[in-house]
Amino acid sequence: MSTLDIKGLQVSVATENGFTEILRGVDLTIKSGETHAIMGPNGSGKSTLAYSIAGHPKYTITGGSVTLDGVDVLAMSVDERAKAGLFLAMQYPVEVPGVSVTNFLRTAATAIRGEAPKVRTWVGEVKEAMAALHMDTNFAERSVNEGFSGGEKKRHEILQLELLKPKFAILDETDSGLDVDALRIVSEGVNRVKANSDLGIMLITHYTRILRYIKPDFVHVFAAGKIVEEGGPELADKLEEKGYAEYTTA
Amino acid sequence: MSTLTSNYLAPTGREEAWRFTPLARVGGLLDASTDLASVNSIKLSKSYADVKLSHKSAADLPAISASDDLATIRAREFLKEVTHIEIAANSSISEPVVLERTNLTGAAQASRTLISCGVNSHSTIILQNTGDAILADEIEFDLAPGSNLTFISLQEWGAKAVHLGRQHAVISKDATFNSIVVTVGGSLVRLLPTVEYSGPGSSADLQGLYFATDGQHLEHRLHVDHNVPNAKSRVNYKGALAGDKAHTVWIGDVYIRANAEGTDTYELNRNLLLSDGARADSVPNLEIETGEIVGAGHASTTGRFDDEQLFYLSSRGIPAEVARRLVIRGFFAEIIGKIKSEDIENRLMERIDSELAKVGA
Ligand SMILES: Nc1ncnc2c1ncn2[C@@H]1O[C@H](COP(=O)(O)OP(=O)(O)O)[C@@H](O)[C@H]1O
Ligand SMILES: [Mg+2]
Numbered sequence: 001m002s003t004l005d006i007k008g009l010q011v012s013v014a015t016e017n018g019f020t021e022i023l024r025g026v027d028l029t030i031k032s033g034e035t036h037a038i039m040g041p042n043g044s045g046k047s048t049l050a051y052s053i054a055g056h057p058k059y060t061i062t063g064g065s066v067t068l069d070g071v072d073v074l075a076m077s078v079d080e081r082a083k084a085g086l087f088l089a090m091q092y093p094v095e096v097p098g099v100s101v102t103n104f105l106r107t108a109a110t111a112i113r114g115e116a117p118k119v120r121t122w123v124g125e126v127k128e129a130m131a132a133l134h135m136d137t138n139f140a141e142r143s144v145n146e147g148f149s150g151g152e153k154k155r156h157e158i159l160q161l162e163l164l165k166p167k168f169a170i171l172d173e174t175d176s177g178l179d180v181d182a183l184r185i186v187s188e189g190v191n192r193v194k195a196n197s198d199l200g201i202m203l204i205t206h207y208t209r210i211l212r213y214i215k216p217d218f219v220h221v222f223a224a225g226k227i228v229e230e231g232g233p234e235l236a237d238k239l240e241e242k243g244y245a246e247y248t249t250a
Numbered sequence: 251m252s253t254l255t256s257n258y259l260a261p262t263g264r265e266e267a268w269r270f271t272p273l274a275r276v277g278g279l280l281d282a283s284t285d286l287a288s289v290n291s292i293k294l295s296k297s298y299a300d301v302k303l304s305h306k307s308a309a310d311l312p313a314i315s316a317s318d319d320l321a322t323i324r325a326r327e328f329l330k331e332v333t334h335i336e337i338a339a340n341s342s343i344s345e346p347v348v349l350e351r352t353n354l355t356g357a358a359q360a361s362r363t364l365i366s367c368g369v370n371s372h373s374t375i376i377l378q379n380t381g382d383a384i385l386a387d388e389i390e391f392d393l394a395p396g397s398n399l400t401f402i403s404l405q406e407w408g409a410k411a412v413h414l415g416r417q418h419a420v421i422s423k424d425a426t427f428n429s430i431v432v433t434v435g436g437s438l439v440r441l442l443p444t445v446e447y448s449g450p451g452s453s454a455d456l457q458g459l460y461f462a463t464d465g466q467h468l469e470h471r472l473h474v475d476h477n478v479p480n481a482k483s484r485v486n487y488k489g490a491l492a493g494d495k496a497h498t499v500w501i502g503d504v505y506i507r508a509n510a511e512g513t514d515t516y517e518l519n520r521n522l523l524l525s526d527g528a529r530a531d532s533v534p535n536l537e538i539e540t541g542e543i544v545g546a547g548h549a550s551t552t553g554r555f556d557d558e559q560l561f562y563l564s565s566r567g568i569p570a571e572v573a574r575r576l577v578i579r580g581f582f583a584e585i586i587g588k589i590k591s592e593d594i595e596n597r598l599m600e601r602i603d604s605e606l607a608k609v610g611a
Binding site: 054055056057077078079081082083087088090093094095096097098099103104107108111112143144160164 | 561563565570576
């Protein structure tokens, strides 16, 4: 049983006009096995929250804390955070030309597990996970994310989730750009990992669509850099009906 | 003092061709008061069927192309013997022919080699440059009609080596010249991979990779002379630089002459700066004298390390230095993969990795 604890998190980015504050005190606690949906309009700071937890150098933490089972996450390097059990499925996965998916996955698994996976079981493990996500085997030889369609990039993110088995996953708009079939396949992948590993999930989304496939335990409304309302799954139904207007005009 | 070079004017550094080169470091190769010793510097690593190597007097085997390169002119003046490598007509050589350097003393030397590919022959030649030579070196390639040569030139020189080289191909009708130039070693390397054509339907593919660290000067000056109709050329050079005062120069001159209708050419140079204090010069130059062409283009980019790539890999638990190595390997993979030798690929990448570690990049 693990706990990811975010307390009073304040984050700024450097712009031409100095620092701009984006996160204005975010409080959120996620426990193993829980799924928390973070829902909010574009530009409200959802990706900033995700990237800040993962340690992207672009974001400056100006206040608050993030701890994983009491250990200071913000003091860790990016790779240490991943090794500690955090995983970020990115809204815009990055292309890495010349680095094959196979090589990348194996290098990542080696780093996370602390030893190189046994070749024989590893090959089977990757094949099985790819098949479950309806990914063609030729993906393995392609360069990481290079020339992937939007849907292929998202499947590749969930493939990594399956293989790296983190304690907590932050899924940043994993549903965006997916057609109905791909959304179902990707969601099933997330549910599979959760069923097998007691994964805690921060599910960032703009739309309620994905919540039909991945059932949240809690829903948090995010606006202007902080959580403005919290509730159970019924809050998502209200957002579906009424949108974010009441949170953004206030 | 040689009488041959009595009216020779050493470059001052103001000449277009020499403006990037640190002339103080050329080890006498361009110095009128220094004689160059003639040397047969290339040998076969073993014997190969359909490949013949012989030594001939320089007078009996004159150069097949004109050159205004001063290092080449000087080398030609001092040469007594040249090395001739002949690939038999209609032969198809299944394994790469490996050439090694020999007789290099570390004093200023001059060497010339002619590689003749017979009609419809098919071969791959790998030249391994190692050691600490000070060498003015010319290699010419005479590609007979229908021949196909892949020439891989590996500059894995020692830290003190000075190499002023010309690698010039004359490509005749329906012949194909593929060159892969890899420069990772040497104190100063200035290479001129150049091609001209002597018949239509001919094609050149010039690929290159260079990696410079602390104080290295690695210069590649390409020249493609589209002097016949319906010939094709592709140029793709990639370089990475790390450490203080690493300097690379890439010049890509492509001339499409008035008679060169149907020319199809594209040249590309990409540089990756891994640390401050390194400098990459990149000068593509396309001159077109006819509009009746299939295509002509060029591109040149010089950029810093992509932090987003580094973040992506690190966010999967991969430590920063491993991630950097992956990205650099990835950057070079396109070129190195063309060598089609896992041994050479590993050897080159290990060298690049260890030098990266040394400069702390
Ligand atoms: N690097 C940056 N420079 C300037 N502004 C930024 C930067 N990154 C994000 N922002 C701004 O921060 C706000 C939140 O962005 P983001 O976290 O991407 O929102 P969301 O994911 O909710 O759409 C937006 O107004 C965006 O323009
Ligand atoms: Mg976003």
